[in-house]
Amino acid sequence: MSYITLSNAMNIIKSSDLKNANIRKDVYEIPIYFFNRYEENALLSIKELLDSPENYFTEIYKPVKVKEKHNFVYVGSQPCYHTEYDCQRLNANYKNYEIPRDIREKGKNAVDAFRTWFNSVHYLLEIDPDVFVARLYARWGILTNVKAIEFKNSGATYFENESIGNLKFDITSLIKSAGRFYYASSKNKAILAAFSKLSFLGEKDEAIQNNKTGFSDEEVKSLLKYYHQTFKKPLKQKLIQYYRLDLNPEIEMSGNILNKLGFNPCNTCAN
Numbered sequence: 001m002s003y004i005t006l007s008n009a010m011n012i013i014k015s016s017d018l019k020n021a022n023i024r025k026d027v028y029e030i031p032i033y034f035f036n037r038y039e040e041n042a043l044l045s046i047k048e049l050l051d052s053p054e055n056y057f058t059e060i061y062k063p064v065k066v067k068e069k070h071n072f073v074y075v076g077s078q079p080c081y082h083t084e085y086d087c088q089r090l091n092a093n094y095k096n097y098e099i100p101r102d103i104r105e106k107g108k109n110a111v112d113a114f115r116t117w118f119n120s121v122h123y124l125l126e127i128d129p130d131v132f133v134a135r136l137y138a139r140w141g142i143l144t145n146v147k148a149i150e151f152k153n154s155g156a157t158y159f160e161n162e163s164i165g166n167l168k169f170d171i172t173s174l175i176k177s178a179g180r181f182y183y184a185s186s187k188n189k190a191i192l193a194a195f196s197k198l199s200f201l202g203e204k205d206e207a208i209q210n211n212k213t214g215f216s217d218e219e220v221k222s223l224l225k226y227y228h229q230t231f232k233k234p235l236k237q238k239l240i241q242y243y244r245l246d247l248n249p250e251i252e253m254s255g256n257i258l259n260k261l262g263f264n265p266c267n268t269c270a271n
């Protein structure tokens with residue numbers, strides 16, 4: 001048997017046609033009304049991949065061309081799978097950094113230039129983050145703190161010592177808090193009744209189509225952003241941790257499938 005990291009498992013489901021996936025199961029034992037179809041399909045796909053990889057690959061997985069994203073400084077090399085669950089490389093946490101939005105919007109050349117620059121000052125992140133921030137500002141005119149762009153990739157055994165009981169408690173609490181927030185004011189209710197499933201609009205620059213809430217686009221976006229960050233995003237993360245702990249904590253699947261997907265055997269543990 002072979003093992004992969006959670007982030008590689010997530011990459012597999014993201015390389016499948018999530019919009020048209022047809023999985024008739026429940027995301028959780030309590031109904032959740034604020035996920036859109038794409039979000040629901042992503043959650044159900046990861047659940048199925050963990051529960052029954054064979055079924056996932058025969059029934060659900062439909063590879064689509066994924067547009068290369070320029071979001072991170074380090075671009076993933078060929079993913080690999082491990083045959084030893086305690087392999088150091090499987091369990092290593094590694095850091096990545098988000099490329100600031102201003103740079104990404106300038107296109108591929110700017111992104112490449114940023115990556116080259118980043119590599120040349122990368123050492124500062126460890127020895128003196130303040131100097132790094134100053135250099136970032138001097139070179140690119142961007143003011144941010146390092147924490148804001150840091151992205152920790154979880155290794156295989158990264159559970160924050162969670163138990164299934166705790167996870168279920170947290171999931172239920174988040175669903176209830178989201179419900180209370182919905183009814184907390186007439187403003188929340190008006191905006192969320194129309195847009196809770198479309199909370200990603202909070203991050204978009206364009207005008208909101210069909211905004212009949214009686215509140216300005218700006219007010220709608222700022223509330224949606226808050227709602228997404230406070231309830232939806234943490235809930236998705238908790239659900240995925242719960243599926244994993246409940247169904248397939250080691251993310252174990254057949255090496256054959258992974259070979260076909262273009263994974264390489266790890267050269268530390270899999271000979």
Ligand SMILES: [Zn+2]
Nearest residue numbers: 082087266269
């Ligand atoms: Zn390995």
